[in-house]
Amino acid sequence: MDPSTGQWDECLVRDTFCAEDARHILQMPLREGVHDFVAWQFDSKGIHSVKSAYKMHMELKSMRKNGGVGRSTAKAGNLNTCNDDSWKRIWRLPCPRTVQMFTWRLRHESLALLTNMQRRGLKVKSTKCFFCGHADEDGGHLFIKCKSVKVVWRELALEKERRELGAISSVHAMMDYLWGLNILKRMQILTFWWMWWSARNKLRKGERVLTAAEVARRTRSSTLEYMQVFLPEPKPQCTDKWRPPAQDMVKFNVDGAFVPGELHAGWGAVARTSDGEVVGARAGRQELIQDAFAAEAVALSNAVSFASDLGIIRAEFETDSQLLAEAMDIRKVDSSAYAAVIEDTKYQLKL
Ligand SMILES: [Zn+2]
Numbered sequence: 001m002d003p004s005t006g007q008w009d010e011c012l013v014r015d016t017f018c019a020e021d022a023r024h025i026l027q028m029p030l031r032e033g034v035h036d037f038v039a040w041q042f043d044s045k046g047i048h049s050v051k052s053a054y055k056m057h058m059e060l061k062s063m064r065k066n067g068g069v070g071r072s073t074a075k076a077g078n079l080n081t082c083n084d085d086s087w088k089r090i091w092r093l094p095c096p097r098t099v100q101m102f103t104w105r106l107r108h109e110s111l112a113l114l115t116n117m118q119r120r121g122l123k124v125k126s127t128k129c130f131f132c133g134h135a136d137e138d139g140g141h142l143f144i145k146c147k148s149v150k151v152v153w154r155e156l157a158l159e160k161e162r163r164e165l166g167a168i169s170s171v172h173a174m175m176d177y178l179w180g181l182n183i184l185k186r187m188q189i190l191t192f193w194w195m196w197w198s199a200r201n202k203l204r205k206g207e208r209v210l211t212a213a214e215v216a217r218r219t220r221s222s223t224l225e226y227m228q229v230f231l232p233e234p235k236p237q238c239t240d241k242w243r244p245p246a247q248d249m250v251k252f253n254v255d256g257a258f259v260p261g262e263l264h265a266g267w268g269a270v271a272r273t274s275d276g277e278v279v280g281a282r283a284g285r286q287e288l289i290q291d292a293f294a295a296e297a298v299a300l301s302n303a304v305s306f307a308s309d310l311g312i313i314r315a316e317f318e319t320d321s322q323l324l325a326e327a328m329d330i331r332k333v334d335s336s337a338y339a340a341v342i343e344d345t346k347y348q349l350k351l
Pocket residue numbers: 129130131132133134135141142146147148
């Protein structure tokens with residue numbers, strides 16, 4: 001740290017650490033007059049435990065092994081720095097974990113299809129499809145080309161998509177195709193494939209399975225249900241009117257802008273009286289910003305300083321970031337990488 005500015009001594013940090021570590025260190029916000037503390041953001045209470053460390057270790061291992069597969073437990077400043085975003089898309093699919101897991105296995109070609117098992121040297125009696133008994137069971141046959149599965153595609157009115165998928169030969173290209181479809185079609189296909197895979201596993205054990213028409217019917221209803229339950233509520237339209245503050249108060253509307261992949265962010269604040277008269281506005285750019293949460297936190301911090309510069313004591317601050325509003329809650333202790341900025345802003349606001 002540079003004692004004169006209270007900020008990181010960038011040259012010293014860059015000279016001492018490797019480029020990657022230096023980048024992470026410089027992204028950590030600092031706060032003057034506060035003792036260093038150990039923060040562990042991978043636990044909701046900020047307490048380090050062997051259990052949470054083990055969980056994180058397993059997630060990192062899984063991410064490395066599978067080109068980025070894992071699940072971050074942190075709301076802000078998470079581990080999610082992998083460039084391949086297909087895993088993130090899978091875990092964000094609006095469906096139960098079982099369907100996501102199935103999709104993940106499909107994407108990583110780890111479904112125990114008979115031809116896959118044989119290729120890996122496992123003994124299989126036959127590689128013939130459980131549904132038709134004619135062709136060898138591989139992903140293309142089971143999910144797209146088998147005469148039994150074609151019935152489901154027809155029932156779902158997705159014959160065009162079936163033919164287009166049938167012409168694709170790699171799993172990567174198949175996933176790209178699915179991501180390119182609208183969300184309803186994508187969810188219908190993945191949900192039906194998951195049901196079809198479950199039916200196949202039952203058939204393998206000699207159990208009774210659903211008819212193709214029944215699979216199609218259940219796919220339709222389940223998909224709609226999933227989308228209702230798992231899709232986030234649409235954000236209220238921006239036609240929301242600006243609500244004036246109480247008499248003799250000044251309201252600061254604050255916003256931070258962050259572009260993923262860029263290491264900086266923009267922020268802006270507008271101050272208005274209860275009559276809607278603009279008292280002042282300020283905007284700026286902040287370097288070394290890691291995510292949208294940090295951009296919002298920095299925006300609020302700057303807005304509070306702005307209010308202080310204007311000499312405004314009775315001020316109200318409005319942000320559209322739910323996470324930030326939660327972090328500013330005086331009852332909660334923030335243990336993310338932005339704890340310093342949050343606590344500093346709370347202090348300035350005398351919360
Ligand atoms: Zn078949």
